[in-house]
Amino acid sequence: MELVQLESATCTGARELRAIDSIGFYTLNVRILALAEKQQLPLLTICNTCTLNVLDAHAAFVSDNALARDVNARLSVEGLSYSGRTRISHFLWMLYEDIGEDELRRRVVQPLAGLTVAAFYGCHITRPPSRYGFVDSRNNIALEKLAVILGCEPIDYSGRTECCGFHTAAHDERISLKLSGQHIASAKANGAKTMVTPCPLCHTILDGFQREIEKDSGVDLNMPILHLPQLVGLALGMTPEELGVDQHIIPFPPLPSIKTLPA
Amino acid sequence: MRVLDALNHIAEYDAPDLAYRWFCGSKMCGSCAIRMNGREVLACWEAAVPDMTIEPLRNLPVIRDLVVDRTPYERRVVAFEPWLERSAPYLGFPEPLLHKDIKNASKALDCISCMACYSACPVIRLGDLTDFAGPAPLVQLGQTALDPRNDPAKVRRALERSGIFNCVSCYKCEEVCPAGIPIVSQVIEPLKAKAAELLPAMATHPRVFRSIVASRGRIDPGALVLHIQGWRALTRIPRLFRMLFRGKINPLRTLVGTRTGAANAAKRVLSRNDAPT
Known part of the structure; x- marks a missing residue:
């Protein structure tokens, strides 16, 4: 599989743009879909919120002719046009749908034995319910299945499919500190040595805000948080440095089962 | 068998004093919402399963057993003056009203006030931490x-x-809504848009976010925090240093990141009706 970076792809607008400027939101997202369509490539994102945003924009585009015309008129300034054919995927779905469990299992060279993992799904990869077909977001076990394939041991805890609070954190951190604090504490109480998330926004709160969470709750957490591609990469034999694992606020401790880790 | 049938059976044969509410038994009245196995459901619409943990809704005071006190919700609603009041004189019948102008309100009108969403909301669960009204x-x-x-x-x-800007957009409310209302995308977001229009100061955060995307194409966390929190950002200095040390933020990019292909594209797309910050 080869990745082609869409150089001029923009931010999808998170939650803010769609709330206050819907036509701007649709145009920005459909533009990204149009860039992929122009190269006849499926679109892959590594972020839950981006995934939902492009999915929502695509759904609105194909169901509303007037909107589609308006958006394409705005895109025509730079010679772009969308016809609704781009396939949208997320890194987690790509692992299952394009690589496949068997192929992934075959490629695991460093099973992460002994690593107990708390999977943190985040919201926008499983909700709203109609987008992905889960009756209840909690019947999603994709990350736990993946953890088993990678040789680690998934644990059950109360925060799995809860919200990290990212989308209010820029103007008021308190909600995210409280919510994420509960989730990390639950993961720790249930024996997790690390948490893994398929969403970089969740990661920002869980890792980047963890010292403030500890201060807020008065509880020492020290829970390393991995991006999903990092967990997969470690099992596939990449080094922590290649994967940027050393860039996290909460250090990821060396694993005895991984030879290439520095002492 | 429905959960409600199980409750009726228990009340009939095992616990005549069991307190629970129901009325229509057909997903209309919204009085029988409870939590079953950790999830908000209507007792009249959910199939009973062999292993069931039945609890009252959360986030509302419990009066007895499965009966909750709806007063906090009702107080909120009353304070909203939830009726239609024209500012302009009535133009007479038929009144011009386009589908696109009324489609979100019409979705909201499907609500049966069952409180499932209120029970599922993680921000309401935090109590008085915020002034969030709830779904x-x-x-x-x-x-x-x-x-x-x-x-x-x-x-x-x-x-x-x-x-309203304390909504974390987690879609927990939509997930449990028995009326299938797209609460986040067709109620809360249009209301946020209204707030941005009628109360610009309330919507500083989304407006700043938009203007950063419009000028840079992407979000620069440094610029976002500086613009939104202003001097309050100074209290975040420990985190700033931690993030700098780990290479998570790049102040150089904060200063010069406005001349990329993405920035040019975003400028073109968002230049119309650009909301000033």
């Missing part, structure tokens, strides 16, 4: 506030006390 009261507000005939001054008053 159920906001849906009630949406029924009239998203109606173009309503008096903007009244909508403004309601939104002022809604705490």
Whole structure:
């Protein structure tokens, strides 16, 4: 599989743009879909919120002719046009749908034995319910299945499919500190040595805000948080440095089962 | 067998004093919402399973057994003045009202006030931490506030006390809504748009976000925090240093990141009606 970076792809607008400027939101997202369509490539994102945003924009585009015309008129300034054919995927779905469990299992060279993992799904990869077909977001076990394939041991805890609070954190951190604090504490109480998330926004709160969470709750957490591609990469034999694992606020401790880790 | 049938059976044969509410038994009245195995459901619409943990709804005081006190919700709704009041004189029948102008309010009107969403909301669960009204009261507000005939001054008053920008967009409310209302995308987001229009100061955060995307194409966390928090950002200095040390933020990019292909594209797309910050 080869990745082609869409150089001029923009931010999808998170939650803010769609709330206050819907036509701007649709145009920005459909533009990204149009860039992929122009190269006849499926679109892959590594972020839950981006995934939902492009999915929502695509759904609105194909169901509303007037909107589609308006958006394409705005895109025509730079010679772009969308016809609704781009396939949208997320890194987690790509692992299952394009690589496949068997192929992934075959490629695991460093099973992460002994690593107990708390999977943190985040919201926008499983909700709203109609987008992905889960009756209840909690019947999603994709990350736990993946953890088993990678040789680690998934644990059950109360925060799995809860919200990290990212989308209010820029103007008021308190909600995210409280919510994420509960989730990390639950993961720790249930024996997790690390948490893994398929969403970089969740990661920002869980890792980047963890010292403030500890201060807020008065509880020492020290829970390393991995991006999903990092967990997969470690099992596939990449080094922590290649994967940027050393860039996290909460250090990821060396694993005895991984030879290439520095002492 | 439905959960409600199981409850009726228990009340009939095992616990005659069991307190629970139901009325229509057909997903209309919204009085029988409970939590079954950790998930909000209507007792009249959910199939019973062999292993069931039945609990009252969360986030509302329990009166007895499965009966909760709806007063906190009702107080919120009343404070929103949830009726239609024209600011302009009635033009007579038939009144011009386009589908696109009323479609969000009409979704909100599907609400049966069962409180499932209110029980599922993680921000409401945090109690008095914020002034967030919660999904159920906001849906009630949406029924009239998203109606173009309503008096903007009244909508403004309601939104002022809604705490609406504390919604974390987690979609937990949509997941449990038995009426299938797209609460986040067709009620809360249009209400946020109204707030941005009627109460610009309330919507500083989304407006700053938009202007950063419009000028840079992407979000620069440094610029976002500086613009939104202003001097308050100074209290985040420990985190700033931690993030700098780990290479998570790049101040150089904060200063010069406005001349990329993405920035040019975003400028073109968002240049119209650019909301000043």
